[in-house]
Amino acid sequence: MPIKTDQLEDRLATINHFSNHEIGQNRLVYSSTWIKGQNQLIDWGLASGMTVTVDAYGTVYLDVIGSTVPQDVIATGSHMDTVVHGGPYDGLYGVIGGLQAIQNLVSRFGQPKKTLRLISFSEEEGSRFPATFSGSKHYTGFEDVTGIQDQAGNDFDAVRKVAIAKLNRNGVTAGRPTLPESFTELHIEQGPQLSEAACQIGLVTAIVGQRRFTVTVNGIANHAGTTPMSDRHDALQIAVTLINQLRTEALALSKKLTFTVGELHVWPNTSNVIPGKVTFTIDTRHVDERILNRFENRLKTVAEQAAISPVKVAVNRWVADQPVQLDSTMLAQNERLAQKLGLAYQKLASGAGHDSEIMSRVAKTTMIFVPSINGISHAPQEKTASPDLHAGVRLLQASLKQQAY
Amino acid sequence: MPIKTDQLEDRLATINHFSNHEIGQNRLVYSSTWIKGQNQLIDWGLASGMTVTVDAYGTVYLDVIGSTVPQDVIATGSHMDTVVHGGPYDGLYGVIGGLQAIQNLVSRFGQPKKTLRLISFSEEEGSRFPATFSGSKHYTGFEDVTGIQDQAGNDFDAVRKVAIAKLNRNGVTAGRPTLPESFTELHIEQGPQLSEAACQIGLVTAIVGQRRFTVTVNGIANHAGTTPMSDRHDALQIAVTLINQLRTEALALSKKLTFTVGELHVWPNTSNVIPGKVTFTIDTRHVDERILNRFENRLKTVAEQAAISPVKVAVNRWVADQPVQLDSTMLAQNERLAQKLGLAYQKLASGAGHDSEIMSRVAKTTMIFVPSINGISHAPQEKTASPDLHAGVRLLQASLKQQAY
Numbered sequence: 028m029p030i031k032t033d034q035l036e037d038r039l040a041t042i043n044h045f046s047n048h049e050i051g052q053n054r055l056v057y058s059s060t061w062i063k064g065q066n067q068l069i070d071w072g073l074a075s076g077m078t079v080t081v082d083a084y085g086t087v088y089l090d091v092i093g094s095t096v097p098q099d100v101i102a103t104g105s106h107m108d109t110v111v112h113g114g115p116y117d118g119l120y121g122v123i124g125g126l127q128a129i130q131n132l133v134s135r136f137g138q139p140k141k142t143l144r145l146i147s148f149s150e151e152e153g154s155r156f157p158a159t160f161s162g163s164k165h166y167t168g169f170e171d172v173t174g175i176q177d178q179a180g181n182d183f184d185a186v187r188k189v190a191i192a193k194l195n196r197n198g199v200t201a202g203r204p205t206l207p208e209s210f211t212e213l214h215i216e217q218g219p220q221l222s223e224a225a226c227q228i229g230l231v232t233a234i235v236g237q238r239r240f241t242v243t244v245n246g247i248a249n250h251a252g253t254t255p256m257s258d259r260h261d262a263l264q265i266a267v268t269l270i271n272q273l274r275t276e277a278l279a280l281s282k283k284l285t286f287t288v289g290e291l292h293v294w295p296n297t298s299n300v301i302p303g304k305v306t307f308t309i310d311t312r313h314v315d316e317r318i319l320n321r322f323e324n325r326l327k328t329v330a331e332q333a334a335i336s337p338v339k340v341a342v343n344r345w346v347a348d349q350p351v352q353l354d355s356t357m358l359a360q361n362e363r364l365a366q367k368l369g370l371a372y373q374k375l376a377s378g379a380g381h382d383s384e385i386m387s388r389v390a391k392t393t394m395i396f397v398p399s400i401n402g403i404s405h406a407p408q409e410k411t412a413s414p415d416l417h418a419g420v421r422l423l424q425a426s427l428k429q430q431a432y
Numbered sequence: 433m434p435i436k437t438d439q440l441e442d443r444l445a446t447i448n449h450f451s452n453h454e455i456g457q458n459r460l461v462y463s464s465t466w467i468k469g470q471n472q473l474i475d476w477g478l479a480s481g482m483t484v485t486v487d488a489y490g491t492v493y494l495d496v497i498g499s500t501v502p503q504d505v506i507a508t509g510s511h512m513d514t515v516v517h518g519g520p521y522d523g524l525y526g527v528i529g530g531l532q533a534i535q536n537l538v539s540r541f542g543q544p545k546k547t548l549r550l551i552s553f554s555e556e557e558g559s560r561f562p563a564t565f566s567g568s569k570h571y572t573g574f575e576d577v578t579g580i581q582d583q584a585g586n587d588f589d590a591v592r593k594v595a596i597a598k599l600n601r602n603g604v605t606a607g608r609p610t611l612p613e614s615f616t617e618l619h620i621e622q623g624p625q626l627s628e629a630a631c632q633i634g635l636v637t638a639i640v641g642q643r644r645f646t647v648t649v650n651g652i653a654n655h656a657g658t659t660p661m662s663d664r665h666d667a668l669q670i671a672v673t674l675i676n677q678l679r680t681e682a683l684a685l686s687k688k689l690t691f692t693v694g695e696l697h698v699w700p701n702t703s704n705v706i707p708g709k710v711t712f713t714i715d716t717r718h719v720d721e722r723i724l725n726r727f728e729n730r731l732k733t734v735a736e737q738a739a740i741s742p743v744k745v746a747v748n749r750w751v752a753d754q755p756v757q758l759d760s761t762m763l764a765q766n767e768r769l770a771q772k773l774g775l776a777y778q779k780l781a782s783g784a785g786h787d788s789e790i791m792s793r794v795a796k797t798t799m800i801f802v803p804s805i806n807g808i809s810h811a812p813q814e815k816t817a818s819p820d821l822h823a824g825v826r827l828l829q830a831s832l833k834q835q836a837y
Contacts, residue, residue: 251692252715297694299557
């Protein structure tokens with residue numbers, strides 16, 4: 028099978044062009060741009076003779092079958108979806124970089140002994156529906172996300188089925204492949220540490236645990252001019268006070284505890300009406316679960332204290348991902364390979380959640396980071412220097428070679 | 433012309449049924465429910481032989497021409513539009529109550545000496561487009577609102593023309609009638625004072641001045657997990673701090689100064705991304721313009737202090753209505769009539785803006801309030817007891833009789 032080398036940046040550009048560069052990447056799971064992305068990947072897999080499988084959640088698997096022990100699978104990959112107005116590398120770099128690494132190996136060393144698998148997970152960000160990692164959760168059999176709606180009221184299962192139907196064609200097998208013995212995820216750091224330390228490579232020791240909550244404040248909508256200030260039950264004013272108070276609590280618990288209110292909605296949201304209802308999300312992360320527990324307890328207490336009749340405050344936790352220690356043996360192997368390749372590296376924990384969190388429950392799992400310029404991510408300005416993109420692929424390639432040949 | 437008496441509540445119900453009661457009244461200017469409302473009013477006017485005029489902004493005028501001095505016009509009325517999820521009486525009560533009062537007079541006393549005019553202004557709330565009182569501003573020649581868009585990007589002038597076309601038919605004259613010598617606006621209080629004082633009638637001495645601002649905070653969107661708390665430019669966190677600070681400033685200036693943040697928007701508004709941009713509105717009102725000036729100066733200072741590079745904070749004022757003293761002679765007349773009719777009344781200032789503010793610049797203007805149960809308004813729960821609705825119409829009728837016969 029003929030392989031052109033170094034299609035890395037061309038292929039990243041091809042899929043990124045499906046979104047409007049002005050407003051960034053918008054490959055929300057099961058959207059039209061997401062479907063284009065997964066289909067483009069399938070095209071590349073079929074064109075190079077790889078075995079293509081798509082599961083019921085839309086995760087795409089591209090296999091190069093092993094010669095002697097095909098049942099042993101060495102996997103790499105990441106996710107196809109993005110946040111709203113996201114960047115060009117989050118998720119996609121691990122997918123395209125993984126494909127490039129596998130194809131480079133096959134072109135130089137021929138068929139591997141073990142099966143090499145590129146995985147493009149359907150969804151990891153939780154940006155369209157109130158659930159994260161639905162792709163890797165399905166693949167690992169950990170959980171089948173279902174029965175939820177997006178902000179527009181679209182049903183997860185309905186849009187999922189419509190989208191998957193558009194990935195089906197000749198040469199594509201529907202199904203869920205066996206689990207691999209190892210998984211390596213190539214990803215941008217999405218933080219400032221590597222660029223500040225001038226390292227091309229980050230070897231990930233652990234992934235922070237994260238919890239996401241939706242807080243709903245029910246007050247009483249009323250006229251903005253005739254209702255005395257002392258006689259108001261202003262849902263937004265209560266929410267604003269809660270957010271400030273909770274942020275202070277978070278900073279007091281640990282400087283490394285991140286606290287983000289990323290989404291907020293107001294009803295009726297018109298300038299001359301006192302808001303009757305507000306909802307907002309809280310995203311909080313730390314490597315130590317005890318800190319996350321303490322924050323959650325404080326959140327519940329603060330919310331109860333704010334709920335003075337007739338005001339109601341409800342807290343709903345919809346993400347609870349535990350901190351994860353990644354495989355120490357693979358970490359040590361990657362460290363030796365990085366030294367051998369002369370790549371400047373650093374060990375660090377990941378402040379972002381990743382599919383590796385879920386994969387680590389079923390396979391030896393490790394992650395390779397490359398620097399994010401100024402640490403900017405989840406934004407159109409997200410960028411990684413070209414040499415760093417290639418350095419990550421080189422290390423991944425060396426790791427896959429060692430494991431599969 | 434045959435007039436059924438006491439159609440007040442039936443007619444209120446007829447127009448209120450154009451909206452969904454579950455979510456309240458939604459007759460945003462030039463919307464389909466607004467068009468139905470103005471057309472229903474035109475039907476009633478034509479059916480009773482009144483002279484029907486519609487101006488270029490969609491304000492409807494129903495005249496009973498005077499016998500001896502038809503050029504002298506005694507006007508009453510209010511506005512047809514509502515806020516988002518509004519109540520059944522704000523605006524509409526003054527329109528239907530005014531029509532009822534005029535028709536009762538004609539049925540009992542025949543043609544008046546002076547012309548009696550019912551006015552149903554197109555828009556007063558400023559809830560769809562960023563401008564208020566566009567109907568009365570056009571009628572009085574004070575200002576022709578133009579060149580603005582609603583949140584969906586619809587052009588004010590375009591939707592206005594489409595809507596007005598749907599009010600045109602046989603018997604309807606297009607044009608802007610001459611200005612009246614007096615204007616009486618019947619309206620619900622929208623506050624708690626009358627119900628707390630157990631008065632059926634409020635005689636309005638003045639209307640508060642109000643200013644509305646939009647504050648835009650530009651920060652930097654970034655990843656919620658990998659960006660250290662110390663390294664963030666979180667637009668929502670800055671907005672939340674500003675709102676708390678400005679509220680404190682407002683309360684310190686005067687207990688009677690109302691401060692409302694009714695509308696707030698977040699970009700990209702997704703749970704795992706630090707907000708890069710936030711806009712929010714401020715609605716502030718007081719009877720003393722000096723207090724409004726002081727608040728506006730504090731707002732500008734506080735906004736400048738919050739704009740620490742790379743964060744930008746912009747303040748845009750889009751409403752500046754001065755406090756208005758209403759006509760003292762008409763107030764005294766209405767007080768005598770209320771006493772004569774044995775109605776318990778109270779003099780008070782209006783915390784809400786009204787078309788009377790604009791009309792007072794061109795005609796002797798007064799307002800008659802009826803109680804709002806629990807002071808609730810601009811919400812589906814807005815309610816006024818049936819006897820109070822009728823009491824307001826009785827006083828209005830007596831006032832119109834005294835002026836036009």
